Amino acid sequence: MVQRNPNMAKLRAGYLFPEIGRRRRAVVEQNPDAKIISLGIGDTTEPLAPNITSGLVKACQGMGSLEGYSGYGAEQGMADLREKIAEVLYGGIVKPEEVYVSDGAKCDTGRLQVLFGKEATVAVQDPSYPVYVDGSVILGQTGGYNEEAGQFDGIEYMRCDASNDFFPDLANLKRTDLIYFCSPNNPTGAVSTKAQLKELIEFAKKNKSILIFDAAYSAYIEDPDLPRSIFEIEGAREVALEINSFSKMAGFTGVRLGWTVVPQELQFEDG
Incomplete structure (x- = not known):
């Protein structure tokens, strides 16, 4: 028989959010009239805006015609979408060719690990x-789970x-080789200031991380003095x-x- 990746056995009971979901459902079953405030997965609660759904419908219907049909998309994502992301969401501080469109942030987070390999060392916020x-565990970048410390x-x-x-x-x-940092943080909601992120950038530069x-x-940040992107911080393009x-x-x-x-300035040690 084919053996599984031994690192999978290091994972705890499973992905955290399904476990939270199971416990939530158990509470609802026992307390059907209770109003539950879920602190589990950050899902949405409202429907998509009409202009979004109408655009999706139009695009899908177009696939049924010779004029509207398209096969595989551009490997980096649609050029016009990358241009709009760079222009509208970043105000031009990043270039369209530096934007890689994907099927979601979680997927990108996991796939990025493959670029660095199992020898890469990792730092994460706690909680995160x-x-x-x-x-990191699945790729083999960690040791076993320390029951006493509650950490890997x-x-x-x-x-934090x-x-x-x-x-x-x-x-x-x-x-460490890699530093994972989330702002606004999941799950605490804390937002780092420009001064704090500048300190983090300088730390990464010093350590070649x-x-x-x-x-x-970032869309939830309303204070104009708080950064929505790490690229608002000087020096970030070299390390982030x-x-x-x-x-x-x-x-x-x-x-x-x-x-x-x-960013184009970000390089591996060997180029």
């Missing part, structure tokens, strides 16, 4: 989105809570890439559409 850790060996956990204003103590953080910046919740999604800003959790920005 579980995909960062799970993807081989991962640097950056404590009220005691440190939800920003890690970088002075005492070990050097790559910062994987998750900006999936950014993942984002239409899931939160447009309710696309069921549609699946996201993107990753990889």
Whole structure:
């Protein structure tokens, strides 16, 4: 028989959000009149906007005609969409050719691990989105699960809570190849300031690390003084890439559409 990837056995009971969903359903069954505030997966609750659904219908119907049919799309995503992402969402601080359109931020987060391999070392915020850790475990970048600590060996956990204003103590953080950072953070909601992100960029530069910046919740930032993109910070283009999604800003959790920005200045050690 074919053997499974041994790293899969390191994972705990399973992906966190299905477990939260099971527990939520159990509570609802026992308390059918209770109003449940779910702190599980960040799903949407409202329907798509009419202009979005009408556009989807038009595109689908077009596939049934010779004039509207198209086969495989561009490997990097539709050029006009990449141009609009760069222009409208980033105000021109990134280039269309640096935008890679995908089927969602979660998928990009997992696939990026393959680019770096199992020898890459990883740092994550604590608490953080579980995909960062799970993807690292599956690829073999970690040791086993430490029951006493409640963490995986081989991962640097950056404590981010009220005691440190939800920003890690970088002075005492070990050097890693990859740093996962989410702002606004999932699950705490904390938003890092420009000064804090500048500190993070300088830390990555000093240690020759790559910062994987998750900006999936950036659309919720209303304060103009708080950065929505890591590329608003000087020096970020040399050490960071950014993942984002239409899931939160447009309710696309069921549609699946996201993107990753990889600036041209960001390079592997060998080019």
